[in-house]
Amino acid sequence: MKALAIDTSLTRITICAKNDDNTAYLTLDIGMRQSEKLLPSIEYVLSQVDLKTSDLDYTVLCKGPGSFTGLRLSFSALKAIELSHGTPLYGVGTLEAYSYAYSSLPFPVICAVDAKKNRFYVRINKGTENIIEDGDYEIDAIAEKIAGLESSEFFVCGSDAELFIERIKKDIPSFNKKLFCLKGKPNETENLFAIAEDMIAKKIPALKDFEGPVYIRASEAEEHLTSKASS
Structure with a gap:
């Protein structure tokens, strides 16, 4: 299949294009310059596998949780392709995409993304069973759940x-479960292709026009408005 995957959910952009068996990746860790680089980067990655946006069978993105700005960028870019060419757009939860490659391990898999303010976005799976739903948790609450x-x-x-x-x-000296991980940062965009094509095979619908990013936590602006309204 011919497809484009984007992950802008965190501080970096990762773009992957595939033309059947040929793939090309690009990762940019460039902070606030993401918005100006995303579209030319998409064109560049597609060109490396001899594709244009009109050739794509589908597109797929990490739909959140993650950066408000980053998620809006990828949704805007891929919805534009959808509107221009009728290309189905699939959304995969960020934590699902990051943990997909480890689903065959014989013990539970914790997927963790720093949510700042002493919190993490976390999900815990064992195989295909979701033990703890995607959520925005304080470190103490996560440790308590794992301990149980x-x-x-x-x-x-x-x-x-x-x-x-x-x-x-560091924060919970009494914690006695064994936690281990791999070093480095793997590229998750190829996982998006695998998950999206499984969705296609199962006839799971693409994202609707009204469906957007998943924000587990309210933005600071929303928190400010809520606080102001209650005072």
């Missing part, structure tokens, strides 16, 4: 796996 699970060993993945393990060990 039967398994003594947990594999941790996600963009902030090492930080997650470090924080639990």
Whole structure:
């Protein structure tokens, strides 16, 4: 199949295009310059596998949780392709995309992304079973949930796996479960292709026009308005 995958849910942009068996990747960790680089980067990556946007069978993105600005960027770019060419757009939860490659492990998998303010976006799976739903949790609450699970060993993945393990060990000295992770930051966009094509095979619908990013936590502006209204 011919497809384009984008992950802008965190601080970096990752774009992957595939033309059947040929793939091209580009990752940009460039902070506030994401908006000016996204569209030319999409064109560049597509050109590396001899594709144009009109050739695509589908597009897929990480739909959140993640950066408000980053998620809006990828939704805007891929919805524009959808409107121009009728290309189906699929959305995959960020934590699902990051943990997909480890679903065959024999012990629970924790996917962790730093949500700042002493919190993490987390989900816990064992195989295809979702043990803890995607959520925005304080580190103490996550440790308590893990402590209540039967398994003594947990594999941790996600963009902030090492930080997650470090924080639990530092903040909760009594924590006695074994947590381990891989070093480095894998490229998750190829996981998006696999998940999207499974959705296509199962006839799961593409995103509707009205469907947008998943924001587990309210934005600071929304928090400010809520606080102002209640005072």
